[in-house]
Amino acid sequence: MLLGDVSETYTDLVTTVFSSTIAAKAWLASAALVLAGVQVTTAARIYGRLTFLPERGPAIARVHRWSGRLAFLLTLPVFFHCVTILGFQTPDARVAVHSLVGSFFYGVFVAKVLVVRDHSLPGWALPTAGLALASMLGVLWLTSSLWYFTTVRFGF
C-alpha cells in the first residue's frame, strides 16, 4: 500500500463515525482527558488522599490500571493523525505549544511506565511523573479540543 493511501484509508474509516478527522481527534482526546482525571483521582486514593472515595485496594488499583490503558489506546489515533500526517508545525502560538508538548508526551508516558516498575526510585518520582503526564494531556486538550469546540464547532 502506498503511504498516501494510508491517510485516505484512515480518513475514510474515521468519517464513518465522525463528521471529520478533526472532530474525531477532539472527542478522542476529550475521552482520554476524562480517563486521565480518573487516573489522577484513583492515584490520589491509592496514596491515601481523597478518603471519601471507596476504600483503597484491588478495585481502585484495577480502575487505575484500566483507565490508563484505555486512555493510552484513545490517544493512538490522535498520535497517528497529529504526528504522521500533520507533523511538527509552528504557524501560531497555539499550534506551536501543541506540537512541542505533543512531541514530549509519549516520552513522558514511557518514563512514567518505567517509573512504575522501578521500585528503587524515590517515592516522589511516580506521582511527579503521573502529574506531569496528566498535565501535558491537559495542555494538549486545551490547545486542540477546546479550541475546536469553541472556535470551530461543538459536535461529532
Add this chain to the structure above:
Amino acid sequence: MGRGWRPLIVGGAVAAGTFALAQAQIFAPSAPAGGAVAGGDVYRGETIYQRECAGCHGAGGDGGVGPALAGAGLDAATVLAIVRSGRGVMPAGLVSEAQEPDIVAYVVSLSAP
C-alpha cells in the same frame, strides 16, 4: 550511571523519536484525491473548512444554507475562483491567500465523486 536515570533516558529517546517522526510526516498525502493542488495540504484545509465553511456547507460537506460539496466533482480552479470571488450569499475572501491552497485541496478532496 544509576538505574534511576533509565526512565529519563528512554523517555527522552522516545520523545526524540516522536519529534523525528513528526518532522518526517510519513503519511502526509503528497497530493489530494481528486486532483493535485500545488502546495495544498488536505488536513490543514480540513481545519480551515470546519472553521470557515462548515456552518453553511455542513461539517461533512452535505450542504445546508450553502450547496452540498461532497461528491460534487469540483476541480481546483473552480473552487479557487469561488473562494476568491464568492458566489451567491457566500462572501469573497473568507480565507487568507496563504490558506487558499489548503482549503482548495480539501474541498477538491471532499467533492471527489
